[in-house]
Amino acid sequence: MRARRAKISPNDSQERFESLGVNVLRGEARFVSPREVEVNGQKLSAKNFVIATGSRAVIPKIEGIDDVPYFTNETVFDELHQKPESMIVLGGGPIGCELAQTFRRLGVQLTIVQRGDQLLPREDRDVAEFLERRLINEGVRVIKNSDAHSVATSDAGKIALQLLDRQSGRLAERTFFADALLVATGRTPHIWSLDLKSAKLDVSERGLCVNDYLQTSQPYIYAVGDVIGPFLFTHMADAQARVVVRNILVPFQFLRQKMDYSVVPWCTYVDPEVAHVGLGEKEAKKKNVDYDLFVTSLEDVDRAVVESEDAGFAKVLTAKGSDKILGATIVAPHAGDLLHEFVMAMKANVGLGKISSMIHVYPTFAELARKAGDKYNKSRLTPRAKKTFSWLYERARK
Numbered sequence: 001m002r003a004r005r006a007k008i009s010p011n012d013s014q015e016r017f018e019s020l021g022v023n024v025l026r027g028e029a030r031f032v033s034p035r036e037v038e039v040n041g042q043k044l045s046a047k048n049f050v051i052a053t054g055s056r057a058v059i060p061k062i063e064g065i066d067d068v069p070y071f072t073n074e075t076v077f078d079e080l081h082q083k084p085e086s087m088i089v090l091g092g093g094p095i096g097c098e099l100a101q102t103f104r105r106l107g108v109q110l111t112i113v114q115r116g117d118q119l120l121p122r123e124d125r126d127v128a129e130f131l132e133r134r135l136i137n138e139g140v141r142v143i144k145n146s147d148a149h150s151v152a153t154s155d156a157g158k159i160a161l162q163l164l165d166r167q168s169g170r171l172a173e174r175t176f177f178a179d180a181l182l183v184a185t186g187r188t189p190h191i192w193s194l195d196l197k198s199a200k201l202d203v204s205e206r207g208l209c210v211n212d213y214l215q216t217s218q219p220y221i222y223a224v225g226d227v228i229g230p231f232l233f234t235h236m237a238d239a240q241a242r243v244v245v246r247n248i249l250v251p252f253q254f255l256r257q258k259m260d261y262s263v264v265p266w267c268t269y270v271d272p273e274v275a276h277v278g279l280g281e282k283e284a285k286k287k288n289v290d291y292d293l294f295v296t297s298l299e300d301v302d303r304a305v306v307e308s309e310d311a312g313f314a315k316v317l318t319a320k321g322s323d324k325i326l327g328a329t330i331v332a333p334h335a336g337d338l339l340h341e342f343v344m345a346m347k348a349n350v351g352l353g354k355i356s357s358m359i360h361v362y363p364t365f366a367e368l369a370r371k372a373g374d375k376y377n378k379s380r381l382t383p384r385a386k387k388t389f390s391w392l393y394e395r396a397r398k
């Protein structure tokens, strides 16, 4: 893992940025006035600023947490040097699920503790249940509706975790023991070190406040990435950075570009991958959006069958009575790659019917999208049209 990471790390290295003419200072920056930051005792002023300080792992307030060793995503990749026999992962979101499956596959006895009643809370329930079944089949123990109440180190040197059952409100009778604890209970914007008060910047509980142009309450101070949200992804930080570059370059506000969050894809790198764009059923119901649903199983895709990768599906939501795509979720190998046909279709306003008429290479996983399109076309076949086609067919046979 470290060797592979080292291969891509030059893309973000200090050397690369310096070769592009960027001055890189290593240190913690903080505002000392609305026009000045201080790093390592050195004061810097500029015409424009971009805050991109990201987010940190949230450490929940669990009794005893400060007295036991635990990992977060920031430490687990570098500080875990030996395979633990067993591990408890607190949190069943994307990071918790990805790391839980990884460690289970490396032979670690794995328990995920999730607060709510489904893993990957942002996804539709059927998608989360599919993943949960997959993890359980691989030997992961999944405990839902439970809060971590307290942790301690047992006499045998293990992590001892006491859970609170959220439904009954009672402490679980059993104590869970493991060699390692991984905390993956969410992220919080990294703002406290910046002394934002000195710059007079507005902050909410979700992070640094920005307008549609990604300007903070001081228009010459922009912010991008996890520190502003609302989507904590590398590709979102990248998209926001592109808007900010343009907005800093153009001289007038009316030429500045608004950040567009209308089509935001993401992917969770469990196996099979879970990729999503736009509306899911859960969100559509919450927003009272009427939709039609087209579900295609990977079992209907020949390439998936011959590669024995036929566990998975695609679900596509269209506006009721039309082929306008509202959202898509794919659960499949390389779902994050396959999703882009739908991302492109949504962005370019291409309907699901059009996807059906596009020639897809056989045999590929991409046929999943075409088959969803075929399902849409079949749904348009009214009894009358069906009768007419049957008549035409009979006539052609004579």
Ligand SMILES: Cc1cc2nc3c(=O)[nH]c(=O)nc-3n(C[C@H](O)[C@H](O)[C@H](O)COP(=O)(O)OP(=O)(O)OC[C@H]3O[C@@H](n4cnc5c(N)ncnc54)[C@H](O)[C@@H]3O)c2cc1C
Binding pocket: 027, 028, 029, 030, 052, 053, 054, 055, 073, 095, 190, 193, 194, 224, 225, 226, 227, 231, 232, 233, 234, 235, 236, 237, 269
């Ligand atoms: C385990 C894990 C897996 C992930 N996987 C994916 C994925 O597969 N795909 C995806 O799209 N996203 C993924 N993400 C999310 C992605 O990492 C973030 O959305 C992305 O890194 C945000 O970029 P950023 O530039 O806003 O912040 P960051 O990448 O967090 O960078 C912020 C930097 O600012 C520095 N900093 C903070 N405060 C100061 C200060 N005062 N002075 C100077 N420097 C400071 C920090 O040390 C840090 O280096 C993952 C996140 C985690 C935790």
